[in-house]
Amino acid sequence: MTYCVDLHSHTDFSDGRLTPEELLLLAARQGVDILALTDHDTTEGIPRAQIAAAKYGVHLIPGVEISCQWRGQVIHLLGFNIDIYNSILQQGLLKIRNFRYLRAQAIAEKLNNYLKVKDMLKEVVAHAKNKENIARPHFAQVLVDRGHARHMQEAFKKYLLPGKPGFVALDAIPLEEAVTWIIQAGGIACIAHPLRYSFKLKRLTEMVEEFKRLGGQAIEVVAGTSKLDEITKMAELAQKLGLYASIGSDYHGMGLSWCAMGRTLPLPKECRSITELWS
Numbered sequence: 049m050t051y052c053v054d055l056h057s058h059t060d061f062s063d064g065r066l067t068p069e070e071l072l073l074l075a076a077r078q079g080v081d082i083l084a085l086t087d088h089d090t091t092e093g094i095p096r097a098q099i100a101a102a103k104y105g106v107h108l109i110p111g112v113e114i115s116c117q118w119r120g121q122v123i124h125l126l127g128f129n130i131d132i133y134n135s136i137l138q139q140g141l142l143k144i145r146n147f148r149y150l151r152a153q154a155i156a157e158k159l160n161n162y163l164k165v166k167d168m169l170k171e172v173v174a175h176a177k178n179k180e181n182i183a184r185p186h187f188a189q190v191l192v193d194r195g196h197a198r199h200m201q202e203a204f205k206k207y208l209l210p211g212k213p214g215f216v217a218l219d220a221i222p223l224e225e226a227v228t229w230i231i232q233a234g235g236i237a238c239i240a241h242p243l244r245y246s247f248k249l250k251r252l253t254e255m256v257e258e259f260k261r262l263g264g265q266a267i268e269v270v271a272g273t274s275k276l277d278e279i280t281k282m283a284e285l286a287q288k289l290g291l292y293a294s295i296g297s298d299y300h301g302m303g304l305s306w307c308a309m310g311r312t313l314p315l316p317k318e319c320r321s322i323t324e325l326w327s
């Protein structure tokens with residue numbers, strides 16, 4: 049029997065659109081058997097997601113997507129099957145959310161000046177469910193609502209990407225620290241969407257090798273944006289380095305996602321699926 053597995057998703061506790069209950073209902077409707085909830089830098093949605101998962105008969109993996117950096121480049125690290133009550137992990141995530149709030153203040157100031165308005169921060173915070181966990185999509189939504197961009201992609205392109213008037217880099221903790229937190233919380237660390245960091249293959253391999261030395265065990269071989277040749281490349285990398293392979297849509301909600309929940313391309317047969325660790 050093959051299971052439908054989706055190990056990367058977001059709720060409105062970070063930058064997704066759906067509540068945990070709506071996300072789990074969608075998972076059940078999409079026929080997803082195993083879903084990981086991996087909000088950016090928070091696990092606040094997990095307890096509600098666990099209740100909904102039991103109700104809808106979905107196996108929920110408690111997860112997180114941690115914003116960190118390696119050699120100055122922001123990297124997203126997934127943690128699966130973490131103990132969400134682990135204090136080292138929670139202290140770490142709180143520190144990142146504080147960085148996020150400081151960055152939101154800086155982005156708002158830049159956008160206020162550029163657009164000659166006053167209240168970007170107030171509106172963005174009003175729009176965010178978790179008032180400190182503010183991500184760029186929250187700004188993008190307000191920019192669209194106010195008519196400064198036609199859609200989210202355009203808001204990113206015009207204002208929020210590097211070099212644009214509202215870009216501010218997130219202060220990020222080192223990859224090493226993030227891996228340690230996940231391991232301390234009893235979880236499995238996995239590099240998210242390895243091909244989205246604009247590294248050449250050699251540098252990416254160096255990063256993943258270092259990640260493995262730190263105790264990391266998996267890379268996301270199939271991501272929401274993955275094309276077949278990219279999947280083949282990442283499957284080879286996982287095999288070469290003896291890592292498990294993960295698969296996830298990175299679902300953020302309608303209009304915010306590259307791929308429907310549970311509808312990624314499949315993991316290549318030669319991969320060792322990370323789900324082997326849980327069966």
Ligand code: AMP
Pocket residue numbers: 063088115182183184185200201204205218300
């Ligand atoms: P942040 O972590 O605050 O820097 O925001 C990053 C989030 O913005 C990612 O997790 C995506 O959900 C979203 N994102 C990144 N780049 C784009 C883009 N070009 N268009 C739309 N959404 C994006």
Ligand code: MN
Pocket residue numbers: 058063088183300
């Ligand atoms: Mn996101």
Ligand code: MN
Pocket residue numbers: 113124240241
């Ligand atoms: Mn990500």
Ligand code: MN
Pocket residue numbers: 056057058113298
């Ligand atoms: Mn994500």
